[in-house]
Amino acid sequence: MSLFIEIKDLTISFNGAAVLKNINLNINEGEVVGILGKSGSGKTVLMHALRGAEELNEITGSIIYHVARCAKCGYIEPPSMVGKACSHCENSNFEAFEADFAKLGIHNNERRAVSRRVAIMLQRTFALYGDDRVIANVVNSLTEIGYSGPDAMERAVELLEEVRLSHRMMHVARDLSGGEKQRVVLARQLVRNPMLLLADEPTGTLDPRTAKVVHDVVEDTVSSHNMTMIITSHWSDVIEDLADRAIILEEGEIVCEGDACDVSRDFMKMVTDIGEWEKGNVGEDIIRVEDLVKKYISVSRGVVYAVGGVSFNVKEGEIFGLAGTSGAGKTTTSEMLMGNVQPTSGAVHVRVGDEWVNMREPGADNRGRAVRYMGILHQEYGLYTHRTIIDNLTESIGIDLPYELATRKAINTLVTTGFTENKAKSILPKMADEISEGERHRVALAQILMKEPNIILMDEPTGTMDPITRTEVTKSILKAREEMGNTFVIVSHDMDFLTDICDRVALMRDSKIVDIGEPETVLSQLTEKELEEVP
Numbered sequence: 001m002s003l004f005i006e007i008k009d010l011t012i013s014f015n016g017a018a019v020l021k022n023i024n025l026n027i028n029e030g031e032v033v034g035i036l037g038k039s040g041s042g043k044t045v046l047m048h049a050l051r052g053a054e055e056l057n058e059i060t061g062s063i064i065y066h067v068a069r070c071a072k073c074g075y076i077e078p079p080s081m082v083g084k085a086c087s088h089c090e091n092s093n094f095e096a097f098e099a100d101f102a103k104l105g106i107h108n109n110e111r112r113a114v115s116r117r118v119a120i121m122l123q124r125t126f127a128l129y130g131d132d133r134v135i136a137n138v139v140n141s142l143t144e145i146g147y148s149g150p151d152a153m154e155r156a157v158e159l160l161e162e163v164r165l166s167h168r169m170m171h172v173a174r175d176l177s178g179g180e181k182q183r184v185v186l187a188r189q190l191v192r193n194p195m196l197l198l199a200d201e202p203t204g205t206l207d208p209r210t211a212k213v214v215h216d217v218v219e220d221t222v223s224s225h226n227m228t229m230i231i232t233s234h235w236s237d238v239i240e241d242l243a244d245r246a247i248i249l250e251e252g253e254i255v256c257e258g259d260a261c262d263v264s265r266d267f268m269k270m271v272t273d274i275g276e277w278e279k280g281n282v283g284e285d286i287i288r289v290e291d292l293v294k295k296y297i298s299v300s301r302g303v304v305y306a307v308g309g310v311s312f313n314v315k316e317g318e319i320f321g322l323a324g325t326s327g328a329g330k331t332t333t334s335e336m337l338m339g340n341v342q343p344t345s346g347a348v349h350v351r352v353g354d355e356w357v358n359m360r361e362p363g364a365d366n367r368g369r370a371v372r373y374m375g376i377l378h379q380e381y382g383l384y385t386h387r388t389i390i391d392n393l394t395e396s397i398g399i400d401l402p403y404e405l406a407t408r409k410a411i412n413t414l415v416t417t418g419f420t421e422n423k424a425k426s427i428l429p430k431m432a433d434e435i436s437e438g439e440r441h442r443v444a445l446a447q448i449l450m451k452e453p454n455i456i457l458m459d460e461p462t463g464t465m466d467p468i469t470r471t472e473v474t475k476s477i478l479k480a481r482e483e484m485g486n487t488f489v490i491v492s493h494d495m496d497f498l499t500d501i502c503d504r505v506a507l508m509r510d511s512k513i514v515d516i517g518e519p520e521t522v523l524s525q526l527t528e529k530e531l532e533e534v535p
Helices: 043-051 109-115 134-144 149-162 178-190 208-224 236-242 260-271 330-337 367-371 403-416 421-427 437-449 467-484 495-501 519-523 528-533
Strands: 003-014 017-028 032-037 059-070 094-100 118-121 196-200 228-232 245-250 253-259 285-298 302-315 319-323 345-352 355-358 374-377 455-459 487-492 504-509 512-517
Touching: 003 043, 017 043, 017 228, 017 253, 032 043, 032 236, 032 260, 043 059, 043 118, 043 196, 043 228, 059 109, 094 109, 118 178, 134 149, 134 178, 149 178, 178 208, 196 208, 208 228, 208 236, 228 236, 236 260, 245 260, 253 260, 260 467, 285 330, 285 487, 302 330, 302 487, 302 504, 302 512, 319 330, 319 467, 319 495, 319 519, 330 345, 330 455, 330 487, 345 367, 355 367, 374 437, 403 421, 403 437, 403 467, 437 455, 437 467, 467 487, 467 495, 487 495, 495 519, 504 519, 512 519
Parallel strands: 032 228, 032 245, 118 196, 196 228, 319 487, 319 504, 374 455, 455 487
Antiparallel strands: 003 017, 003 059, 059 094, 245 253, 285 302, 285 345, 345 355, 504 512
C-alpha cells in the first residue's frame, strides 16, 4: 500500500498548553485506522488538524499528505494514481505531490485542493439545512460543486440510496432522528468524492442499535468508494469491526499502537475499570419515606397507582439506587422526594442539620428550606452552550462571587468531579460544545455541586452512554461523595451501573418496592422479561 499521510513530531498547543505531544504516525492509502482515548486525550484536535480547514497557530512538526496531483488542472487523487492519466482534463498525468498542513496556511491553494477531498463526520454537528427536505440538503451540496438540473436530482437520489435513506428523502431534515441525520451528513460529504473520511465519534450520542446502522453504512461506503478512513469511537466493537490498526492517545501522546482488536481490548480493560473503592462512611438517616402513595384518575383506566405505598430510608453520605423498568414508579417516587410532585398520601421527611422537614408542607420555612440543599441532575442536562465553562459554573446559575474567588471555587469543584487541576484550569475559558460528552457531564455535576447541596438526585445519569463515558460518570460520583460527603439518590434502569456504584438499591415493580439491600442480591431478582427491557 502507498503511504498516504505522514505525521512527524507533531505538537499542537493552545495558549501554551500542549494538547498533542510529539505525535508520529503513518497512514497508508485504503487503510482504516482507529483512534482511542479518554475524554480530553486529544482525539478531536488531531482529527481537525488532519482535516486542515482551520488555522492552528501553535503547531510544530509535520502533517504531510502524499498525493497524486495533475500537473495541468491541479486535481488531487490518492498516491496510487501517480503516473496515470488525469480523468478531469485528460491531457496530463498525475505527478507525486506533498502538502504539509503544518507548514502551509489554510489559504494556500495546494492545501485547499487536498482538504477538499477530505470528508468529516462529527459527533453532534450535523451541519444540515434544518428547514429543508433531505433531498434538498443533498442537492444543495451538489449545486455548490457545479451540478445542476436533473443531473443534481438524480445524483442526490443515488447518494441517499447509498446511505440507505431514500425512504426519508422528502422528510424535513430537523425531523429526522440522530442516526438519520448522520447519514444525510455522510451523503452530503460523498458529493465531493472524498479520498479520506474522518469520522470523529459519529455515533457518540446514539443508542447502540442506531449506532450499528450508521456504522454499517459507513463501512459499506468506505469500501465501495475505496476511501481511507480514520475513526474515533468509544465503542470497542466499532474499532474492532472497522479498523485495520489502532492507536491509543493519552494526554496528547500515543501510548499504544497495533492490531485494532488487540489495542481495543486493552483500552477497554484500562478505561472501564473503576478501581477499588470502599463503601462510604454513611451516617444517620437523611431521608425518610413512609407509605408513600401517588394515584391518578384516568378516564379509560380509572384509578392508577403510579406509586403504591413505598417506604425506605436513605442515610447521609449513601449512594442509594431506585431500580426498575420503565413504568415501575421510580421517577414519580424521586419527584416526590424532591417536592416537585405532591403525594396522595404518606410522608417524605428530609433532615436539614438536626431538624426534620416535612416535604409535604409548602413554604420557605418548610419544604423550601430543604430544597435549598437539594440538587437534581436530569438525564437531558443542559449547559449553556453560548457561555464559557466558568460562566456555566457561576453567573449562569446565580452564583455571584468576585472573579478570582469564583474561579478558585470552580476549579476545586471540577477537581472533585474527576478533573486534574491543570485540566480544570484549561477548560474554564472554553465553550460547552468545545469539550467532550464525558467532560460535559462532569461539568454538569460540578454545576450542581457549586450550589453546595447535601442531597443530589440523578435521573438516568448514564442514559445511552458508551462504556467509557459511563465509567467517567461513575468515578465522578464516587469522588464527589468521597471529597464532599454528598448523599446521592440515583434513579436508573442501568443495572450494571447501579451494581457498580450503589451502597444499597431498592427494586421497584408495579409501583411498589419488592426488596431493598445489597445491589447484587436485590438486582438478581429481576425476571428475564424485565432484563429484556433494560440496557
